[in-house]
Amino acid sequence: MEPLKDTRQRLLDTARELFYQRSYADVGVQEICQTAGVKKGSFYHFFPSKRDLTLAVLDESWGGFRESLLGNVFQPDVPPLQRLHRLLDMAYQHHKAMKEQCGHVLGCPYGNLAGEMSTQDEPIRVRVNRIFRELEAPIAAALDEAVAAGDVQALDTTATAAAMVAYLEGLSLMAKTRNDPEVITKLGPAMLDLAIR
């Protein structure tokens, strides 16, 4: 028998992948259990509902992604505007890899869930909303540094960071709709034009 921890992790990994490749509503608990090789009773031992599983998927996925952002994109020794270019490049490499692996650009997993579920499930909306705010924070910090260094004119760094995340989400959606990761290389650099004063 596998240890309990592996069962829970397998459910999380399976749900994350299936939701991302298709949608929340299209993937049921039964399919998640079958694909993960877990009995339905065992599922409900770990997660009272599909929503609870989804919140756990969001927490785990964002925890890992955030760590990777802080370690590879928002490093303090990288010049602040360069961090924003790294963020765009990370997005591009991700969409390109997904297209190569699945034949589809999958968009942003957080944006996908927000678009599908915000009117239907308040806890999921609130959780994704918090993730977007947490993504804005290191962007705003980079903008603060860029302003202090005189790299950019004074601006409302919090609002501009929110505008940049909105643009990134729009680009991910466009890349998915065109099924073309090059949307990011072509339109991405204009993110640095956004300035709210």
Next chain:
Amino acid sequence: MEPLKDTRQRLLDTARELFYQRSYADVGVQEICQTAGVKKGSFYHFFPSKRDLTLAVLDESWGGFRESLLGNVFQPDVPPLQRLHRLLDMAYQHHKAMKEQCGHVLGCPYGNLAGEMSTQDEPIRVRVNRIFRELEAPIAAALDEAVAAGDVQALDTTATAAAMVAYLEGLSLMAKTRNDPEVITKLGPAMLDLAIR
């Protein structure tokens, strides 16, 4: 007995509203028929499948929205950059009205479908993609005029229009995720900062 035309129209109107308030997958043919007061056999007389209904909803909805855009936003006698501000204001008024009516900002109906369905239904992806291109056209034309008039520096008007639509879609998604139409008033005007050269 109602004329056939009314039955088809009722199915289109009902599906458009239900999809927009919730999602594609969450709304089945059965519920659409019940809400519209139409028998299931009659549904399949008009639409071979839910996908066909959805393509018809997209065509009709975009036809009407495009006409309203050309008549109220992209009028040739309005200064070109003013048209872009009108577009933002139209988006804001729409999200605000939806929030007042439903308690939720519903986002963009095309973006919602693209996010949910692009990896799952190729004809729907292609149709929404075409709608985005058709929305970019009058924006690019306004930018062409603005460049010719010396209102803005020379830029790649086609790519910049695509960037602006991406930003609009991102803003709609953020307004939906925050459930706050004011995202558009706060972050919207930065759309005019976007410039791809």
